[in-house]
Amino acid sequence: MAEIRKTDTLYFESYIPEAISAGGYFSESLVEVLSKLVSNEAKKNVGIGKGPGPHPHRVGSKHIDYGKLRDDITTSQGREGSTYVGTVYTTLLYGMYLEMGWVTKKQNVVRYPWLIPAAFVVWKEDSEKVARDIAKHYFPESDLSIKSSLTANVKHPKRLTGTWKLQKTYRGYTR
Amino acid sequence: MASLTSTIDTTQAMVTYLYNHASWDSTVHIHATEIPANFTLRKAVLILPDGGETDYSLPRVNEGFSFWAYGTTMVEAKAVNDLIYDCMIKSPETSVTIDSGTVYINNIRRSLGPVPLREPDTDWPRWMTTYFAYFSDYAAT
Numbered sequence: 001m002a003e004i005r006k007t008d009t010l011y012f013e014s015y016i017p018e019a020i021s022a023g024g025y026f027s028e029s030l031v032e033v034l035s036k037l038v039s040n041e042a043k044k045n046v047g048i049g050k051g052p053g054p055h056p057h058r059v060g061s062k063h064i065d066y067g068k069l070r071d072d073i074t075t076s077q078g079r080e081g082s083t084y085v086g087t088v089y090t091t092l093l094y095g096m097y098l099e100m101g102w103v104t105k106k107q108n109v110v111r112y113p114w115l116i117p118a119a120f121v122v123w124k125e126d127s128e129k130v131a132r133d134i135a136k137h138y139f140p141e142s143d144l145s146i147k148s149s150l151t152a153n154v155k156h157p158k159r160l161t162g163t164w165k166l167q168k169t170y171r172g173y174t175r
Numbered sequence: 176m177a178s179l180t181s182t183i184d185t186t187q188a189m190v191t192y193l194y195n196h197a198s199w200d201s202t203v204h205i206h207a208t209e210i211p212a213n214f215t216l217r218k219a220v221l222i223l224p225d226g227g228e229t230d231y232s233l234p235r236v237n238e239g240f241s242f243w244a245y246g247t248t249m250v251e252a253k254a255v256n257d258l259i260y261d262c263m264i265k266s267p268e269t270s271v272t273i274d275s276g277t278v279y280i281n282n283i284r285r286s287l288g289p290v291p292l293r294e295p296d297t298d299w300p301r302w303m304t305t306y307f308a309y310f311s312d313y314a315a316t
Contacts, residue, residue, distance in 0.1 A: 100241075100303060107212070109208075109209055
């Protein structure tokens, strides 16, 4: 079966010398915590009984919501050069269609983005506090300018991107 | 000037932007927000607004749009997608005139895609790309 892997990448970058020396551990912890928070938020969005129609919660529907997408949402952390990357993804094809939308047989456009909004919620509501807490652990002796720079950098991420990586051939097209 | 002087219909501005572009192929239909009734598969693009942020300190909005490019074949849909890319990236600063007046569009950048897909219900070939752009009714000087 063709498989499409959805990957969202959270980047943290720092140009502060003191941060660079211990920044690896800081960044590693940061993306790990943030990607798990994004995962939890995304799981809420696709919990049982949530989503667009045709859907099990609609009256008369023959479908049963087993929470398959919710249970398939996975996180991973890695490093690309000097960048630490946290990934939240699903390998379920319909997860991608929910996120990006499709046209139904009745030619209605249906979209239910569940992952990118989750990432934005975490960035807006949790990222600054998380970064501050982790910075306290890794930079206990640092001055306030480092901590504020770190949190400012996280508060205004230079890149919060969504990418779709086709892992295998999909109907004759590969990327 | 701290904020927009009027409400901008960014979707209308984006449709007008494509129609006005010198590179645009007039045989490609442009639809916004929804597919028209009794749509038959042809070279077309569906523009869907993704929302965005308003910068209260500047007279502009930063808004995203998804462009769903269709064609009778995957190759044709890709050609439509490439045409959109040319129009979006190769003339990043411009202005268009819509019902509310002049809208300035700049700093258009691709944020996602292109992604080749098949519509799961209709099997239509589709390429999708998402762009962000700044919209303003106030010309920067």
